[in-house]
Amino acid sequence: MKYLPTDKKVIYWSLKMSNLTTSMTEFLLMEFSDTRELQILYSLLFFLTYLAGLIGNLLIVIITTIDRRLHTPMYFFIRNLSIVDACFISVTVPPASINALVNNRIISIRGCAAQIFLVTFMAFVEFTLLTIMARDRYVAICQPLHYPVIMNPRVCIQMTLTCLFTGLLYASFHTGYTFRLSFCQSNVINQFFCDIPSLLKISCSETFSHTLSLFASALVIGVACFAFITASYIRIFSTVLRFPVKEDQRKAFSTCIPHIIVVSLFLISGYYVYLQSPSDSGSIKDIILSIFYSIIPPFLNPIIYSLRNKQIKEAARIIMRRKCLLRNKA
Template sequence: MSNFTVTVTEFLLLGFSDTKELQILYSLLFFLLYSAGLMGNLLIVIITIIDRRLHTPMYFFLRNLSIVDACYISVTVPPASIYSLVNNRVISVSGCAAQIFLLIFMAYFEFTLLTVMARDRYVAICHPLNYTMIMSPSVCMKMTLTCLVTGLFYSGFHTGFTFRLSFCQSNAIHQLFCDIPSLLKISCSETFTNILSLFASALVIGVGCFAFITASYIRIFSTVLRLPVKEDQRKAFSTCVPHIIVVSLCFFSGCFVYLQSSSESGSTSDIILSIFYSIIPPFLNPIIYSLRNKQIKEAIRLVMRRKLLLSSKA
């Protein structure tokens, strides 16, 4: 290194390609994913609020998941698409810090909420007689607030711990958005404690939640297999299996990006994996958890029918 350094005041998001045509293609593709994901999640929020039959613990958590997903996908996709279209990928240090804080908070909130949802399904299937008592409205609210408050502390800690580092060697981030692994690779400070904190938190939070979800579904499946009616088994499996797929997708892609060392990471593979844990789940969750649900579809039909009747009368 030279005897002097220049402190970085802004970062450059490199993204997928420098070719203008490919930038436009990727931006349009991400915009379509974003539009579909945002409309699907907002539709679930509106329907579960309007239809009083859906004011149950299961749909309370689904509504919160949809709100989180709508915010989660809005943190990453619109800025990445705009930066690519206007060919100005510069982001300030404060903007990068805000994006990392929101990204970690939404990811933490979503994963812990998925854990709570696994608990809800376990109680509903394995202890149906005590379901309303165990999953009372106050308990559901306390669980959600716990996920929210701990998520704020968690994201605040990792954001602050990352931006205490010095960035003086390079300001080029090989990513669609700011994230911690990309910043650690370009820092000129000692990053061992940051890597250790990421590993420890992933072990405690990530592996702990994943183990809890897995244990819950093992007990759910053992109960479902004892059901005498095959149709009930099919319905239970059709609800639980997609949940496990999305949780596994988030967990393994996120762990691979956040736990690999900077020397082992490749820019293109990091970008692709980041899409799997930050864009695909918010896009798929409305389809998997809600739009395939008969009660949700019936509620949508009723709302549309009422609107058509009102418009015809007017």
């Protein structure tokens, strides 16, 4: 190599990097722990959390589908959110837990691309659905007489389909843009699942334009949704504080505050992971923050929207009684 002319050195290095890029067919994900026993323990804890979140979300879907009394816009969006949460938590946790148990860190490039697309898509749909739910609460509390007209079934379906369609476009753009980059420095991803910031960190391509597009799109969507949610809740709280009965105020606050907590947790942790510079990514810190936006919200949503909701609990009791009666008759 040292005997080659300068221009030939450049050509040789470019070919070498190109060969490395094209020959890379897989990535290595980060382990939960260097100790095998802790790795198994963490994977089991993650999997138990996944099962709890999955079962809770599926129960909400089943209950709100079977009980016709819950066929209202509010429970329509809660059911859609539960479906998204069940899919969201299934994309990352089961593969990571199984890989930890069998001590396998390998993920193919296609598998990584699929995971990035699904995570981005689910996160986008989750946040936009939470925004629509704030709108639903605003209309229900501030404009109760016009609620059936404003939030009619056709409008609810249109808003949901808009979330899904724009989410597909958003995820497709950023997934395709990410895998146009070259990965020749390392194939080790400092995360327990594939995400865009971790791939930007190990790319040997120029990532400024990609980082800028990711920052700009996330900032515009996030700020717009957050501003809409904030404005909705300011109007909601100003209306609730004028309620003459304290019990009505308490009920209204009890339904709104958990929603605000979930939105804040999801937004802050997700923004911190996705909008920081790739060079500033820290593996342990990123993993903890990724848990807060990819696992905790899908796990908490069933608790917030079922255990604290009398109508869902009553519907669950009725369904259980029906099943018991059918078993006794059989």
